[in-house]
Amino acid sequence: MSSRHPIIIVTGANGGVGYGICQRLLLNLCGDVPEDALPQPEATPGAYQPCDYIPWTKLTLIMACRSAQRAGEARNNLLQFLDEHIAERKRQNSPFSKEMDEFRKNLTIDILLLDLASSQSTLKFCREVSQRYPYISHAIYNAGYAPWNGIDWPLAIWAVLKSIKNAVTYPQYQRQLTGVLSKDQYGLTFQSNVLGHFFITRALKPLMDKSPWPTRVVWTSSLETTYALKYANWDDPQLITCIKPYSMCKFQTQLVAHYLDLESPRTRHFVTHPGVTSTGIFLDQLNIFTSFAMLLAFYIARLLGSVHHPISWINGAIAATHVSLVALPLLNVRKKLVVYGSRATLWGKAYVGGNEMDNYSQYADKAKNLVSYCDELYETQKRRFTEQRS
């Protein structure tokens, strides 16, 4: 019994939404009330059905990060966060004190190095996972790279004047770099967001197949897909010539995830997005004044009725943890592509919404081609990796 416990990979777990996902996983699996496993009226309505890994008294969390130092600091902060939570719940005389103590004793948080922009690093990561763990129950593909290249300020100011709510929900004034390549000479945005995670899916399939429960693979998209198709060029799958590669790679993510969901007999693939969350992905572009202005604009958008501004890391994480923990029958059936998004009420309470992408069939061929293309690149890189080791 004790060997059957969730073993969860979170990519990009050291900060932003990825860190929030780890926080929520700890809060939900530690034996306390698992709020993210409850049905969500706007995404997964229905009666509560327990998942058989909740409550559990053991968890292995694999933080897949490209910096050991940043991951180490995040790991310490996570453990402190959990200890404080347990102490607080005990002060409140929680009936689950014993379960929480047992969970804490049996908790393992491992750090494994992963640079998605390097095929060799990604395959090395997969080999290490395969050697160390008996199965993978969840893979949460959160890590992402956005090739921002400054802001088109006149356009940004015009967008804010027209509608501040839309301007900070569907921003189209962020300039994106075109033509940036990784060390492997692949389109960097495509590789960091889509291809690297695809490699993990293929390389860890044997471990996913061994999971005691159908493995859940959670992919991360974005509200940016709303206008991505304006920039689609299906002859450039690596998005090297695309002027909005970030927006388009998130559309690719949805196609690939859904295609794999249809293809995998047991593993399930889901698509989520964190709404608009204040993380390094935006802040790295801004100075102290513009960062503050942006944060203020997020709160104003929420006051004006936007549901897409969870803003904090932990709020932005709710869609990914909900999809990971809610009973499987409440999630979308395979033939539908539903994108689950983190949302928040006016008062900042996080919840999950779901939108069906009802025109997937129009893109089914594109999805198939993209997956075949990723498979070709995977086979090439796997061969190279094996040759280098022998």
Ligand SMILES: NC(=O)c1ccc[n+]([C@@H]2O[C@H](COP(=O)([O-])OP(=O)(O)OC[C@H]3O[C@@H](n4cnc5c(N)ncnc54)[C@H](OP(=O)(O)O)[C@@H]3O)[C@@H](O)[C@H]2O)c1
């Ligand atoms: N924030 C939002 O409002 C928003 C909206 C829509 C979608 N998203 C998506 O949500 C996800 C999380 O983003 P975030 O907002 O939390 O951004 P973030 O704060 O910039 O975090 C991104 C994470 O991904 C990691 N990462 C980037 N490139 C990587 C690579 N090549 N290999 C391994 N890890 C890599 C980063 O590692 P380092 O710390 O080493 O850089 C970091 O841990 C992304 O997929 C993003 O596209 C975010």
